[in-house]
Amino acid sequence: IxxxxxxxxxxxxxxxxxxxxxxxxxxxxxxxxxxxxxxxxxxxxxxxxxxxxxxxxxxxxxxxxxxxxxxxxxxxxxxxxxxxxxxxxxxxxxxxxxxxxxxxxxxxxxxxxxxxxxxxxxxxxxxxxxxxxxxxxxxISGQEEGAYGWITINYLLGNFKQSGWTKLLHSLKSISETSGALDLGGASTQITFVPNEVYSESPENLLYFRLYGKDYIVYTHSFLCYGKDQALQQKLARDLQTMENSSLLDPCFHQGYQRTINISELFKNPCTSAKKKQFPFSQLYIQGEGDYQKCRRSIQKLFNKTNCPYSSCSFNGIYLPPLQGDFGAFSAFYFVMNFLNLSSEQSPVPLDKVASTIESFCARPWHEVKTAYHQIKEKYLSEYCFSGAYILSLLENGYEFTEKNWHRIHFLGKIGSSDAGWTLGYMLNLTNMISAEDPAMPPLSHGSYVGLMVLCSLVLVSVLLFAWLLFHKPKCLQKGIV
Ligand SMILES: Nc1ccn([C@@H]2O[C@H](COP(=O)(O)OP(=O)(O)OP(=O)(O)O)[C@@H](O)[C@H]2O)c(=O)n1
Ligand SMILES: [Ca+2]
Structure with missing residues (x-):
């Protein structure tokens, strides 16, 4: 009681x-x-x-x-x-x-x-x-955006949590247990992860953190102009270079889709301004063609793989160490793959199936797509074909993910109740909520400690009872009396 x-x-x-x-x-x-x-x-x-x-x-x-x-x-x-x-x-x-x-x-x-x-x-x-x-x-800088995205997802996934027995286990295995972060926005994209070895070829891509008593050397890079909206602008600016009249048959939009773009607006932007020249027309008329393979080929040209001053590169001469571990891919990576039903964690879709799904989505005529998904904003819907192709190009051609390590990418929108993104990591850092040192914690939680003590007491009582029964048999139990 x-x-x-x-x-x-x-x-x-x-x-x-x-x-x-x-x-x-x-x-x-x-x-x-x-x-x-x-x-x-x-x-x-x-x-x-x-x-x-x-x-x-x-x-x-x-x-x-x-x-x-x-x-x-x-x-x-x-x-x-x-x-x-x-x-x-x-x-x-x-x-x-x-x-x-x-x-x-x-x-x-x-x-x-x-x-x-x-x-x-x-x-x-x-x-x-x-x-x-x-x-x-x-x-905020692209580096901060990458770093805080990485902190957010690892904080939410509990990868920094190291108390008691798990800590001992981790120190025995000494493995990198963090997950990399892939963020695709409208104007930039970030890749951040802990590489297997410390490569000091490009120090500007390395960040040093001490979180909860552990040191992390993190690789990060932010590609400005490679978010999905700016990538589309870059593609259109390239397409314009070889056009004789103002209409463009675009393989990255559905057949039957039409869009008009103001050329002077297109070239105002720093992502496209280098391609600016005089055109005999002021508007660009886009007509969809719905051809995934052709679309991939045209997107591929955005990734310059020719010159790499390091041992390995992603694209445009930017250093990328060998990919390591699992990756959480969020924001537009998630929006697009989730729309295409390719983000399931229960039944992960292999890379060839992903490509064939996007190919058949691109091949659907615009009027059919519009009726099937009338609840989705037209701006989003019209670009899922381009975005799907762009995501595959970025991951396959840009970062060189292959059939072999594709399953290590996890498309995630939320972790628990929190959205994956840089904001939580930013706040944790600015409010000093992430400590550099591991908070001194007893190896067992209060509940486990109490449980263990109760168990020990019960065992002790049973042993004493047993011993007492063994050596001090009550007279009534002794043979011969009954
Ligand atoms: N359900 C949604 C929501 C957004 N988008 C698109 O996804 C892209 C990226 O959105 P977001 O990650 O929110 O980008 P931003 O944070 O606005 O851009 P950045 O990080 O580059 O500043 C945008 O082109 C947006 O139109 C989408 O296709 N489907
Ligand atoms: Ca963003």
Missing amino acids: ALIAVAVTQNKPLPKNVKYGIVLDAGSSHTNLYVYEWPAEKENNTGVVQQVEVCKVEGPGISGYSHATEKAGPSLAQCLRQAEEVIPSKQHQETPIYLGATAGMRLLSLENKSAADKVMSSVEKTLCSAPFSFQGARI
Whole structure:
């Protein structure tokens, strides 16, 4: 009775002391606001922060406001109000809020620095006037984007968690247990992983971390202009070079699909400006052809594999060490593969099947695709054929994944309740929630310790009882008495 009474009072849930944090991911195609929460007492443990809300900002990404910079900030207002509703009002003031802008703003800074500065001031003004604790709005580098994406997925997958017995096991095996990260955005793409050996050929691609008592040497590279929207722009700019009239038969769009593009707009962008020249027409008329093989050949030209100043390269003379371990592939890698039903973890699809699925999707006429998926936005739907082909080109030709290691890529949208992306890693770092050292923890959890003690006590009592029975047989049990 005493034990039960103690157990009940001991395990009565304590009042939840929760902290919140907000990060805005200002991407090239759109902005997302994430609200995270974690138990205040455990904030330095790994795997305790989780996403409780995501809000998609209406309209384009903030870099899309270069012609009306003062509207960039107000576009975030609706999502900020949503965050105010999720977080209890008495905690608003202590809740940190961060904004990180990625490749869209990197490109705008290159194209028009003053417009980029005005956009950033506009968002800063709006965030400062929100009731939260504003911690900064900045354009993050491609390296940071890669690194924080890697931290996020490994934190969520529990790969940094090393307590008690697992730690001993890991130190015996001394293997790299982290997962690589592949991020495909609209304007840039990142690859980040722990290579097998330390290759110091290209120090600018290496990052050094000490997380929870372990050192990591991480390779990362961000390819600006190789996000899926910019890759399409690059392809169109190339196609234009050899055109005699203004209409283009494009194998990467479905048969029957048509799109018109303004040529001067296309070449304004730093990803295509090198290919700018005079054309006798101002509009480009695209007609879909739906030919996957031809599309792959045309995309392949975006990856320059001819010169490599290192022992091995991905493309465009960029160093890439041999691929190592598993990879989590998220954002557009996931959106596209999930749409094509190629992201299943239960029944992973081999590379040849992936290619044949995309090939037959591309071959479907546009009117049929549109009717079959009428609920999906036309902008997304019309580009899944191109995107599927581009993803395979990037992974196969760019990074040289093969049939053999294809199964090591896991397409993931969420891990638990949190989206895979750079934002969580960014917040963990800026709020100092990742400690460099392993928190001193006893090898057993409290529950296991109590369980073990109870078991030991029972064994001890049984042994004593047994011994007592053996050596002090009560008279009634002794032979002959009965
Ligand atoms: N269900 C969805 C959602 C998005 N997209 C597309 O996926 C691309 C990348 O989206 P995202 O990862 O959100 O890119 P951004 O973060 O906006 O871009 P970046 O990281 O390069 O700044 C965009 O072209 C978008 O149109 C898609 O095809 N299907
Ligand atoms: Ca992104």
